[in-house]
Amino acid sequence: MNDGTKAWLRSSYKEYYYRGADGVEFPDQIEAREFGYIPFGGGMVRHLSFKSKGEALAEILKQSPSSVYCSNARYESPTRPIEEKGWLGAELIFDIDATDIPTACKRGHDLWYCEKCHASGKLPRPAKCTKCEGTSVEFHGTCETCLDAAKAHAMRVVAFLTEDFGVDRGAIRIYFSGNRGYHLHIFDKRFELLDQLARSEIAEYMRGSSLPLSQTIASTLRRRPPSGPQGAGWTRRITGYVDERRENYGGTLQKLVSEAVSTQRALVDTSVTTDIHRVFRLAGTLHGNTGMSKIRVESIEKFDPQEDPVVLSGKPVNVRVEFYPRFRMKHRDFGPFKPETVELPTYAAVSILSKGLGEVV
Numbered sequence: 001m002n003d004g005t006k007a008w009l010r011s012s013y014k015e016y017y018y019r020g021a022d023g024v025e026f027p028d029q030i031e032a033r034e035f036g037y038i039p040f041g042g043g044m045v046r047h048l049s050f051k052s053k054g055e056a057l058a059e060i061l062k063q064s065p066s067s068v069y070c071s072n073a074r075y076e077s078p079t080r081p082i083e084e085k086g087w088l089g090a091e092l093i094f095d096i097d098a099t100d101i102p103t104a105c106k107r108g109h110d111l112w113y114c115e116k117c118h119a120s121g122k123l124p125r126p127a128k129c130t131k132c133e134g135t136s137v138e139f140h141g142t143c144e145t146c147l148d149a150a151k152a153h154a155m156r157v158v159a160f161l162t163e164d165f166g167v168d169r170g171a172i173r174i175y176f177s178g179n180r181g182y183h184l185h186i187f188d189k190r191f192e193l194l195d196q197l198a199r200s201e202i203a204e205y206m207r208g209s210s211l212p213l214s215q216t217i218a219s220t221l222r223r224r225p226p227s228g229p230q231g232a233g234w235t236r237r238i239t240g241y242v243d244e245r246r247e248n249y250g251g252t253l254q255k256l257v258s259e260a261v262s263t264q265r266a267l268v269d270t271s272v273t274t275d276i277h278r279v280f281r282l283a284g285t286l287h288g289n290t291g292m293s294k295i296r297v298e299s300i301e302k303f304d305p306q307e308d309p310v311v312l313s314g315k316p317v318n319v320r321v322e323f324y325p326r327f328r329m330k331h332r333d334f335g336p337f338k339p340e341t342v343e344l345p346t347y348a349a350v351s352i353l354s355k356g357l358g359e360v361v
């Protein structure tokens with residue numbers, strides 16, 4: 001990325017923060033949180049602390065960085081090294097990313113490309129570019145199917161929390177991640193002091209990975225007549241699903257059990273939920289790889305991830321694109337691009353430029 005592109009990206013982000021400072025959402029006890037940011041073209045700056053929203057916003061506006069982060073944990077001394085911070089508790093957080101959900105369409109839109117000659121091809125990624133032996137990297141595309149899958153899994157997290165953990169729906173805040181997933185922040189005091197092991201158990205429970213083998217569950221179910229949902233939690237989910245379909249099902253009972261699990265599990269990223277010292281993208285700030293906002297989702301059913309988080313302007317800019325597959329924003333298709341110079345609205349140009357796949361001309 002050349003200096004001109006860096007400066008252009010930074011000024012586009014600055015314009016948003018100048019206009020949209022109201023959209024930046026801070027957690028409570030701001031003075032106990034650790035903040036961090038990544039400048040355009042630079043490394044992560046962590047262990048920052050602010051006394052107030054005003055102070056934090058002034059710094060965000062001044063830096064207009066590529067990414068802004070804030071801890072879900074509260075600390076006695078947020079600016080000290082991790083082991084000396086004095087951990088006081090952390091909100092429970094779940095991360096759903098379309099990349100982790102096995103959708104069939106991925107074979108069509110996930111690619112590898114060469115950083116040097118911009119050759120590209122289908123996954124699996126070769127160790128080196130097949131044309132020039134340059135470094136090859138993976139490119140994860142996004143489509144409606146993947147975005148819908150991410151949304152469905154986020155809704156499953158809400159179902160687990162409210163039905164199995166007794167969480168009040170009002171205590172769950174859903175955010176679009178700014179890329180292709182969702183972050184769920186749980187403001188329920190019962191979880192705040194949980195350690196990494198307990199958080200990991202909750203995540204694994206939602207993923208259905210702590211369940212007995214489907215073969216074992218099937219043999220238990222085989223011994224009882226279909227009688228509708230029984231018990232609680234996963235038992236209720238599985239018995240309900242299986243008994244409703246058992247009679248007319250063509251496959252084995254074991255297969256039906258697997259289906260009951262795969263259609264109801266939520267593929268949360270366990271490592272994210274478990275890390276109690278992590279910094280997360282601050283709500284209402286822009287994603288460093290897309291220019292879209294980590295926006296609060298009021299109604300997940302109505303939320304449109306290709307429209308609602310697109311907050312940068314449509315001001316046209318000329319961009320020399322090296323390589324970029326087809327993508328969709330604001331109900332408009334862009335690309336695929338081979339090496340060419342095109343005029344794009346700012347919001348679409350940022351997606352390409354922030355990944356280092358083009359330059360402003």
Ligand SMILES: [Zn+2]
Nearest residue numbers: 114117129132
């Ligand atoms: Zn190459």
Ligand SMILES: [Zn+2]
Nearest residue numbers: 105106143146
């Ligand atoms: Zn897809």
